[in-house]
Amino acid sequence: MALSSMTGFARTQGALGPQTWVWEARSVNGKGLDIRLRLPPGGDALDQPARRAVAERFKRGSISLGLTMTSDDQEQAYRVNEPLLKKLLAVTRELAMDGVDRPRMDGLLGLRGVLEPVGQAEEEGVREAREAAQLRSLEATLDALALARSEEGGRLAGVLAGHLEVLEDLRAQAANAEALRPDMVRARLRRQMADLLEAAPDALPEERLAQELALLAVKADIREELDRLGAHLEGARELLTRGEAMGRRLEFLSQELNREANTLCSKSSDVALTRIGLDMKAVIDQFREQILNIE
Template identity: 50%
Template sequence: MTVASMTGFARREGGDAQQTWVWEAKSVNGKGLDVRVRVPSGMDRLEHEVRSRAPKVCTRGNISVSLSVERTERRMQLQVNREMLDQLVRLTRELRDEVDADPPRLDGLLAVRGVLETVEEPEDDAAQQAREQAMVADLQGLLDELVEARVREGQALHEMAERHLAEIARLTEEARQCAASQPEALRERLRKQVAELIETRTGLSEERLAQEAALLASKADIREELDRLDAHVTAARELLDGGGAIGRRLDFLCQEFNREANTLCSKASDVALTRIGLSLKNTVEQLREQVQNIE
C-alpha cells in the first residue's frame, strides 16, 4: 500500500453520435469522506453511481464530482398540433355561412403558425441505456484517475514527511549530546539552588535538602522525553512505509511530538537546549502541515 494525499483532480471526456459529456472530480483534505455530486436533471441513477463508487476508492477527503452534457446532433421531426388544427376547422365551419369565401385548403391550414411544430425525435431505450453505460464506464475511469493523482501527491508528501522525521531525529540526538555534555553545569545549578534553600529556610534538614536536590535533578532530566521522541520517529516511519489510510494516526503522533518538544523546552537548563527545543517545535509543526493532507 502507498501513501495517498487527499488532494487531487481528474477529468474524463466521452461521447456518442448524439451527445458529448465531461466528468470532473476535485478532492481536498477533510476530516472524513464527504462526496458532493452535480449531474443534469433526470440523471439520478448516475448520481447514485457516484455515491456508491467513491467510498470504494477513497476513505477521506471532500470530493466534488460533476457531469456536464451537450447535444451534438438533434434528430428533429415535424408534428401536427392537433388541438390548434381542430380549432381552425371548427372556426371555418362556424363562419362559412357568414363569410363568402372558398373553404380553406389543407396546405393553408398547415401554413398557420403553430399548426406544424418541429420536435426532437424520441430516442429508443436501447440507445439511452448504451449511453448511460458509457457514462458509468467513464465515471469509473475518472475515479481511478483521481486516485492516481492522489497517490502521486502522496508520494511527494511521503518524501517531505521523511525529511522532517530525519530532522526531528537529528535534533533529538543533538539534545541528547547537549544534555550529556553539561553535567557540571547541572551540578552547579543544583548547588546554587540548595544554597538558596538554606538561606531562605533556616534549620532545613539534610533529608529535606536531599529531597529537593532529587526533585531538581528529576525536573532537569530529559532522557525520557528523548527516548519517546525516538520511539515516535520509529512509529511514524513504520506508518509511512506501510501506507494506506494513515493520516489520522500520523496526526496523533504529531501531537505527541509536540508534547515532548514542549516538555523539553520547559526542562531546558541552558540556552543551547532551549534552542534545540524550539527547532524541534518548528519542525514538528512543518510535519503536521504535511500530515494534514495525507489520507
C-alpha cells in the same frame, strides 16, 4: 501502497451516438469523506452508483464530482416544468412580503429541473447503454484522480521524511547537549540546593531538603522525553513506508511529538537545550501542516 494526498484533479471525456459528456473530479483536504455530486437533468440514475464508486476508492477528502452532457441532435428542444416554476414563484412572493428582493426570471429558469429537455422518447435500452458508458468513464476519472493523489502523496512523503530527519538530528543534539553531562548536572543541582539553603537556612528540615533535591533531579532528567521522541519518530517513519490511509495516525503522532518537545522545553534550564526544543516545535508544526494533506 504509496502514501496518498487528498488533493488532485482528473477529467475524462466520453461519447455514445449523438451524446458526449465530460466527467471532472476535484479533491481537497477534508476530515472525512465528503462527496459533492453535480449531475445534469435526467442523470439521477447515476447518483448512487457514482457515490459508491467514490467511496470504494477513497477514505478521506472533500471530492467534487460533476458530469456535463452535450448532444449533436439538432432537434433537441426544451420545455418549462410549469408545476415546479409555479411553486418557486409562490415561494418568491412569500419572501417578497418579508422584504426580500424577488429573483429574476432568468435566474429561476436556470435552476435545475425548471427547464427540461424534450424530443423523441428515448428507448430504455439506449438510455441504459449510455448510462453504462458514463459509469465506465467515471471509473476512468476516479482512477486518474487516485493516481494524481498518489503522485502528490509521493512528493509529500519525501517532505515529511525530511522533517523526520531534522527532528532526529535535533533529538541527537539534545541527547549530547553539554547541559546533560553528569558533572554539569551535579554542579547545577549543587547551585540550586545552595540557593535553597541561602534563601531559608533554618526553615528547611533534612527531609524537605531531600525532597527538593529529588524534584530538582527529576526536572533535570529529560532522558524519558528523548526516548519517547525517538519511539514516535520511528513510528512515523514506519507509517510513511506503509502508505495506505495513514493521515489520522500521523496527526496523532505529531501531537505526541509536540507534547514531548513542550516537556523538554519546560524542563530545560539551559539556553542551548531550550533552543533545541524550540527548533523541534517549529519543525513539528511544519510536519503537522503537511500531514493535513495526507489521506
